[in-house]
Amino acid sequence: MWRRCLLPGIAGWLAAVTPAMAFIAYVSNEKSNTVSVIDTEKWTVTNTIKVGQRPRGIEFTRNGKFVLVAVGDDDRIEVIDTATQQVVDSLPSGPDPELFTQDAAGKILYVANENDNTVTIIDLEKRVRVGDVQVGVEPEGMAISPDGKILINTSETTNMAHFIDTATRQIVANVLVDARPRFAAFKRDSSELWVSSEIGGTVSIIDPAKRIITGKIEFSIPGLRREAIQPVGIGITKDGKTAFIALGPANRIAIVDANTHKVTKYLLVGQRVWHMAFTPDEKYLLVTNGVSNDVSVIDVAAQKVIKTIQVGELPWGITFAQP
C-alpha cells in the first residue's frame, strides 16, 4: 500500500524538479528591427536586441559564440555576441542579404543576395567577401550538404534548386521545382534534399546524388483553399524520421512521416507561420508566426502546441546554439 503510493509520488516529484536543459533562442523580428531572446526554461523573452533594418535570416556561428543576422535593408549581416547579447560587428554581405548558411568548420559563410541574383561567399575569419556565384532570379533558400561538398541555393523566380560545388564554386546541376522555392534542407544522412515551394504549394523531395525529384509532398486541409497553403520553413529530426513544415498563411505546421512523405497531422499555430528551430535536445520545436507576432512551442514527442510566446513584430527567423 505504502509502496504504491510512494513510488508514483516520488517519480512525479522527480520529474517535476529535474531541471530541463535551458536553451536560448534568438528570433529575428522583420518589422521591429529587433532580435528577441527566448529562455526555454521560463519560456519568456529575456532580452530584445536592437539590430539593423529588416532582420530576417538568423543563425548561430558554429562555435556558438555569435549569432549572425541578415539585415537586408542595410545590406549587411550583423554579428551579435551571445555573451553580452549586443551587436558587436558586421559582415560585408552584398546587397539585400536574406538567408545564409555556413560550412561545417564555420569558416565560410554563403549568403543569398536577392537583389542581384548572386550567392556571396564570405570568409568569416578575415571578414571579407571572397567570391560570388551567379544563380537564378531572386536567390533565397540556402543549405549545405552534410559532407560540405555541395551548396544548395533556391531561386524564387527561376524556380530552381541550384547545386553549387563548394570547391570550384561552379553550378554543377539545376533542378526545376514548383513556384517560388523558399527553403532547402538536407536529411542528416544525405539521402534526401527537401525544397519547399511557397506558391506552388508543395515540398519537392530530391535525390542529392542523382539530382532529380523523386517525390513531392502535397498538402490538403479541409476548409482551406489550395492557394492559402504555402510551405516555407522545414525542420527534419536528426534521425530523419519526422519532418515539420510551416505552411505560411494556412497557419499550420504539417507533420510529415519523412520516410513515406505522407502528412500525418496538422498543428494549428499562429498566423503566417514562417521558419522554425529545434531545441538542441530536439524535445521542442519553436516556430515563428509572422502576422500574430508570436512564437509557438511544439512538444516534438507529443506533437502538440504547448505554449505561445509574444515576441516583436513580424517574427521571421529563429536559431538555437547547437551543443
Add this chain to the structure above:
Amino acid sequence: MIRQLVGVIGISLLASYALAADPVEVGIGYLGQAGVRSKLSLVEQPSENDGIAGARLAIEDNNTTGKFLNQRFYLEEVRLKDGEDIAKAATALASRNGFIIADLPAEALLKASDALRGSKTVLLNAGSTDDRLREQDCRTNVIHVAPTRSMLADALAQYLVWKQWKRWLLVVGSHEADKLYADALRRAAARFGAKIVQERVFEDAGGARRTDSGVTLIQRQMPVFTQQAPAYDVLVAADESEVFASYLPYRTWDPRPIAGSAGLVPTSWDAAHDQWGAIQIQNRFIKLNSRRMTARDMQAWTAARMIGEATSRINSGDPKSVFDFLNGADFSVAAFKGQRLTLRDWNLQLRQPILLVDGRMVVSVSPQEGFLHQHSELDTLGVDRPETKCKLNR
C-alpha cells in the same frame, strides 16, 4: 568492317548532335500604339515605354533562368501609328514570333486576333480591361493578363462594403470607357450590397489638362458639382478618360472619401507595393528602367513571365504546347501577389488579387476576407463561370 565503322561514326555524330542541342528560342512580339495617354496628374504621366519596360524585365528574368535550361527569349517591339493597318502589323509580327503581347484597345485587339486566326501565334492581352473581350467577344487565341473592369470594380466594392461605406454617389464621365467602368461599378454594388444613392454625369467640355491658373477654377467647380447630394458615404468616380476624377479629393461639398478613378484606386500593380517579395521586382525594375513600375508594366511582365514559366516547365517554346500548358491544370505563375495566379479555363482570363492604392501606399488587397467561393476566392472578382457569355470554340 568499313560499314561498321561508318555506323559507329554515324551514331557518335548523332550523340554529339543531341548533346549540343540547339537552344529553345522563343520570340515574343510586343504590339502597342504610338503615343501615351495623357493623365491629369503630372506625376502619373506614363513614360513612352510604359508596358514594354515590364516585358523587357521579364525577358531578362526568363533569360537568367534560360541560361540553366538552354532557352533564350527575344522581344520585338512594334508601335502602331494612327491609321496603320493592325491586321497587317499583327500578321507580320506573328510571322517572326510565336507570341504577341498586345497593349491595344479592344477593337484593335479583336482585329489582331481575327487576323491571326489559323496562325499558331498566341496573343496575350496586357492592356485592355474590356469585359467583352472575355465575354461575348472572347477568342480562342487571346489570353488575358490585364484584369477586367468588373474585377477591378468588384475588388473596390468588397473593400468599401467591408468598410461599411455602402452608400455611393456615382459620378460618371461622358466617354465610352467611363460608361463601361460605371457599368462594372453598378454591377459590383448590386453584387456586394452597396447602394448607389445617386448618379451624376461629368460632361467633358474639352479644354486643356494643364493650365497656369487651373487650381483656382477647379476649387470653385468641384464643390458646386457635388453639392445637394443625398446622404452618401463615399463618392465613386468612373473617369478612365482622365477628365475630372483626380480633381475631386478634398474638393467635394460634403467631406467624403473618393474611390474608383481617384482616391482609393483598384489596380493590378502599384509602385508602392512591397509585400510578398514585391520589393525585389520593384528594385530590379528601377535598376533596369530608371523609373518606377506601373500596372501596365506589371501586366506585360506577367505576360512574358507566363511564357517563360511554361517554356521552362515543358522545355518547348512551341506556341500550341505553351498555350495548352498555360490553360492546363499544372500551370500557375508567381507574380508577387501572395498567391498563385492561374487561368480561368472558360475565358482565358488570369485570376489575380487586386491592389487598392491611394497613390502613395497600398491600402488593401482584394479579395477581402470573408468573400468566399467554392473554387477560388479570386473568382469572387469579375464575371464567374456560371455567368459567363464566353463560348470558346474548342
